Amino acid sequence: MKHTALLALADGTLFWGQSIGATGESVGEVVFNTAMTGYQEILTDPSYSKQLVTLTYPHIGNTGTNAEDVESNSVCAAGLIIRDLPRLANNWRNTQNLDDYLIENSVVAIADIDTRHLTRILREKGAQNGCIVTGDNIDSAQAVAAAQAFPGLKGMDLAKQVTTAVPYSWQQSVWSLADGYSDKTDGTYKVVAYDFGVKRNILRILVDLGCDVQVVPAQTSAQDVLAMNPDGVFLSNGPGDPEPCDYAIKAVQEIIAAGKPIFGICLGHQILALASGAATEKMKFGHHGANHPVQDLDTKKVMITSQNHGFAVDEATMPDNLRVTHRSLFDNTIQGIERVDVPAFSFQGHPEASPGPRDVAPLFERFIQMMQTSATSVRGEK
Numbered sequence: 001m002k003h004t005a006l007l008a009l010a011d012g013t014l015f016w017g018q019s020i021g022a023t024g025e026s027v028g029e030v031v032f033n034t035a036m037t038g039y040q041e042i043l044t045d046p047s048y049s050k051q052l053v054t055l056t057y058p059h060i061g062n063t064g065t066n067a068e069d070v071e072s073n074s075v076c077a078a079g080l081i082i083r084d085l086p087r088l089a090n091n092w093r094n095t096q097n098l099d100d101y102l103i104e105n106s107v108v109a110i111a112d113i114d115t116r117h118l119t120r121i122l123r124e125k126g127a128q129n130g131c132i133v134t135g136d137n138i139d140s141a142q143a144v145a146a147a148q149a150f151p152g153l154k155g156m157d158l159a160k161q162v163t164t165a166v167p168y169s170w171q172q173s174v175w176s177l178a179d180g181y182s183d184k185t186d187g188t189y190k191v192v193a194y195d196f197g198v199k200r201n202i203l204r205i206l207v208d209l210g211c212d213v214q215v216v217p218a219q220t221s222a223q224d225v226l227a228m229n230p231d232g233v234f235l236s237n238g239p240g241d242p243e244p245c246d247y248a249i250k251a252v253q254e255i256i257a258a259g260k261p262i263f264g265i266c267l268g269h270q271i272l273a274l275a276s277g278a279a280t281e282k283m284k285f286g287h288h289g290a291n292h293p294v295q296d297l298d299t300k301k302v303m304i305t306s307q308n309h310g311f312a313v314d315e316a317t318m319p320d321n322l323r324v325t326h327r328s329l330f331d332n333t334i335q336g337i338e339r340v341d342v343p344a345f346s347f348q349g350h351p352e353a354s355p356g357p358r359d360v361a362p363l364f365e366r367f368i369q370m371m372q373t374s375a376t377s378v379r380g381e382k
């Protein structure tokens with residue numbers, strides 16, 4: 001079989017395969033994701049910016065793609081690496097094969113490689129930088145050099161690159177079998193959502209639960225957010241290292257000081273931790289999948305969660321104002337925190353759960369209750 005694509009890792013390992021997406025070259029951090037479904041949600045999750053994603057499930061593309069299962073308006077992953085693309089995609093919602101979708105979205109992708117071998121390398125050595133190249137005359141030494149030249153995600157602030165340029169109001173609610181997506185405009189709680197690379201299903205769930213959602217760019221000042229007089233502030237997921245996002249850390253400190261209820265997811269969780277005085281660290285290969293057990297330490301309940309992160313809150317740096325509420329049962333790392341002094345909490349995984357299970361969805365209701373309580377106590381003080 002003729003090879004038309006190469007994945008080169010920074011350690012020099014080469015995986016020859018077939019090109020199934022756009023032609024060209026793409027570099028980034030190679031991460032493995034263990035979800036069996038949801039490849040379209042994964043590809044369009046802005047948190048995968050500058051990452052080449054390999055899926056451990058071998059058959060990817062079986063259900064094709066559609067215009068609805070997207071978490072943003074473009075493919076954000078820097079590339080896709082899979083074992084096998086089925087010849088036939090079949091699903092009642094399918095409108096385009098995965099390979100055509102990748103080409104249309106200019107995504108470089110490789111199939112027919114041993115993704116189990118690749119995943120073992122990433123597990124043993126840790127997440128590595130890589131390069132996918134397609135074409136007939138591939139220079140493997142140049143591809144290894146390109147992988148080695150990628151500076152890595154540590155220290156990289158990508159939130160300000162992927163965020164919205166202008167504020168906007170979000171009205172779309174959650175998908176239903178009968179109606180697809182529909183708009184809801186009668187929100188009770190005004191929520192200002194910081195967009196660090198937000199996944200749409202988060203905004204849809206907030207709207208569904210009665211929030212009037214205003215999305216703002218990552219570098220919006222706390223002063224501008226507080227001037228909108230929100231009932232609560234939401235901190236979104238996003239790509240890259242949370243530590244260099246000093247503008248967001250400062251803004252969150254000021255919003256905390258103003259006593260506004262805060263809910264953070266993933267990068268938003270890490271920013272709440274940093275704003276509270278904790279530090280974050282790069283993990284060996286992170287958590288990426290839709291089948292990760294996380295325990296709620298208060299109820300002892302174990303939830304199956306969707307995950308996508310390569311950084312984590314450093315346990316050793318937890319300040320007194322924070323309490324750990326959730327832990328990963330894979331490696332015991334911190335999965336949830338709450339402030340002990342003000343109404344603010346956050347979760348490292350993805351409670352909006354698309355792709356994946358819905359065990360963590362009640363966290364959204366907790367945010368609504370927090371805004372309700374806060375509004376009542378403000379009224380009571382008057």
Ligand SMILES: NC(=O)CC[C@H](N)C(=O)O
Nearest residue numbers: 237238266267309310311
């Ligand atoms: N999904 C996210 O928000 C990821 C957060 C951060 N970029 C990390 O890798 O840890």
